[in-house]
Amino acid sequence: DKNKILRQLPKVDRLLEEPESAELCRQYGRERTIEAFREALDVFRNQILHGEEGLEELSGKTKEIKPERLQAWIFDRSQTRLRESDTSSFQRVLNATGVILHTNLGRAPMGEHQKSAVMEAMWGYSNLEYELLQGKRGHRQSHYKDLICQITGAEDAVAVNNNAAAVSLILGAMAKKKEVVVSRGELIEIGGRFRVPDVMEQSGAILRETGCTNRTRISDYEKVIWEETAALLKVHTSNYKIVGFTEETSVKELAQLGKRHGIPVIVDLGSGVLVNLEKYGLAHETTVQEVLKEGADVVCFSGDKLLGGPQAGIIAGKKKYIKAIENHPMMRMLRLDKFTTAALEATFREYLDEKNAWANIPVLQMIARGEEELRLQAEMIIKELGEGGYPGRITLEKSRSAVGGGSLPGEEMPDYAVVIEPKEERAEELSCRLRRLPLPVIGHIKNEKVWLEMRTISAEEASLLANALKEALFHKKRAVEI
Numbered sequence: 001d002k003n004k005i006l007r008q009l010p011k012v013d014r015l016l017e018e019p020e021s022a023e024l025c026r027q028y029g030r031e032r033t034i035e036a037f038r039e040a041l042d043v044f045r046n047q048i049l050h051g052e053e054g055l056e057e058l059s060g061k062t063k064e065i066k067p068e069r070l071q072a073w074i075f076d077r078s079q080t081r082l083r084e085s086d087t088s089s090f091q092r093v094l095n096a097t098g099v100i101l102h103t104n105l106g107r108a109p110m111g112e113h114q115k116s117a118v119m120e121a122m123w124g125y126s127n128l129e130y131e132l133l134q135g136k137r138g139h140r141q142s143h144y145k146d147l148i149c150q151i152t153g154a155e156d157a158v159a160v161n162n163n164a165a166a167v168s169l170i171l172g173a174m175a176k177k178k179e180v181v182v183s184r185g186e187l188i189e190i191g192g193r194f195r196v197p198d199v200m201e202q203s204g205a206i207l208r209e210t211g212c213t214n215r216t217r218i219s220d221y222e223k224v225i226w227e228e229t230a231a232l233l234k235v236h237t238s239n240y241k242i243v244g245f246t247e248e249t250s251v252k253e254l255a256q257l258g259k260r261h262g263i264p265v266i267v268d269l270g271s272g273v274l275v276n277l278e279k280y281g282l283a284h285e286t287t288v289q290e291v292l293k294e295g296a297d298v299v300c301f302s303g304d305k306l307l308g309g310p311q312a313g314i315i316a317g318k319k320k321y322i323k324a325i326e327n328h329p330m331m332r333m334l335r336l337d338k339f340t341t342a343a344l345e346a347t348f349r350e351y352l353d354e355k356n357a358w359a360n361i362p363v364l365q366m367i368a369r370g371e372e373e374l375r376l377q378a379e380m381i382i383k384e385l386g387e388g389g390y391p392g393r394i395t396l397e398k399s400r401s402a403v404g405g406g407s408l409p410g411e412e413m414p415d416y417a418v419v420i421e422p423k424e425e426r427a428e429e430l431s432c433r434l435r436r437l438p439l440p441v442i443g444h445i446k447n448e449k450v451w452l453e454m455r456t457i458s459a460e461e462a463s464l465l466a467n468a469l470k471e472a473l474f475h476k477k478r479a480v481e482i
């Protein structure tokens with residue numbers, strides 16, 4: 001009898017008289033506590049009016065709702081809600097997906113030096129735009145400009161908010177209302193609505209397609225050049241591969257062609273690698289240095305892909321083009337903030353000596369990790385879980401992980417995974433519980449099992465992961481539910 005149940009609902013004033021309320025009021029304030037009670041009562045009322053589900057838990061076999069159980073439920077729910085509203089939405093997670101550059105998980109994590117540089121920048125005032133020697137206004141780009149030039153061999157460099165912004169800014173500054181030639185094989189979509197034709201249109205440049213999807217020769221570029229051509233653009237096909245009967249034009253050939261016609265060559269490299277990845281079994285990824293050496297006039301790449309730094313778009317190349325880009329009105333809208341500036345400088349500083357980059361930049365560390373280390377880490381975690389009595393199987397499996405972030409498509413690295421096959425719940429339920437831990441764990445599901453990949457769990461994080469798993473697997477606390 002719905003009405004009878006509704007009449008039994010406690011009044012907020014009565015709930016406030018209970019001893020539990022005093023503690024909630026003390027912690028969260030009276031108004032928020034009242035609000036939480038009201039919300040809980042509303043939810044309950046709706047359940048009664050619109051559905052019977054869950055009512056059994058409260059009413060038991062007698063089909064009678066016991067006032068104490070209802071009250072316990074209200075307190076439990078209110079407390080959970082209040083606690084949730086007090087924890088920040090943005091939080092650290094453990095990435096056990098095996099995808100190193102996971103765009104949804106914040107792409108590149110920072111290392112010690114990068115982190116402390118950001119902390120310094122946060123702490124107090126800084127010389128962000130101030131020349132300490134002369135005591136006058138300076139430039140925020142000065143903190144990383146020379147470093148980038150030294151490392152990449154570029155004449156000049158500048159950084160903006162991300163690589164999408166970099167592409168747009170370059171086109172706006174170098175090719176407004178003029179034609180930019182792009183191969184049909186490179187009219188890509190990166191994701192998050194970044195589509196080369198759209199970015200071009202937005203920037204005011206006119207797209208001049210040439211060649212075919214699978215083959216574009218230097219003659220294809222040459223035949224569309226005329227007086228309205230402002231630049232030749234080469235876009236790294238970051239997230240897919242064209243295989244089979246293919247041909248693409250090298251930066252070197254494009255640069256020679258550009259030189260003959262007095263037209264600059266722009267390269268959107270996407271990931272922007274500064275080191276050789278081959279020694280870790282990955283395919284050769286063209287480096288920024290190589291592209292510049294081959295004669296590109298301007299190259300741009302992401303800060304938070306394989307470079308392993310903060311979100312940014314780095315533009316490097318010939319001085320006259322970089323100057324034009326720096327003087328473009330959009331520059332003011334796309335400039336880096338002080339935290340990113342600090343992190344970017346710290347990132348490039350590691351590359352001054354490649355050894356430091358491999359040792360200190362997490363993205364590179366993860367790529368460099370050996371199979372044996374990953375296997376031992378998985379073993380350690382499984383051993384720690386021990387005989388905890390989880391109803392299910394926990395095994396060590398060989399697996400594969402990827403760089404991700406639209407880099408190195410099709411390239412995989414060997415990995416090991418802690419694999420959990422639940423018996424009393426679905427893999428999706430377990431996965432959901434892992435995501436809701438105080439330190440959320442993000443894995444992936446394959447064959448009704450939850451896979452936790454080791455390559456993206458650092459040595460320091462391994463014990464955090466083990467503890468998180470213990471909590472999820474062995475202390476499965478069930479809140480009072482309705």
Ligand SMILES: *Cc1c(COP(=O)(O)O)cnc(C)c1O
Nearest residue numbers: 162163164190236238270271302
């Ligand atoms: C990733 C990528 C972009 C976009 O870079 P963001 O830094 O994510 O804005 C642009 N072009 C290419 C080729 C890319 O791979």
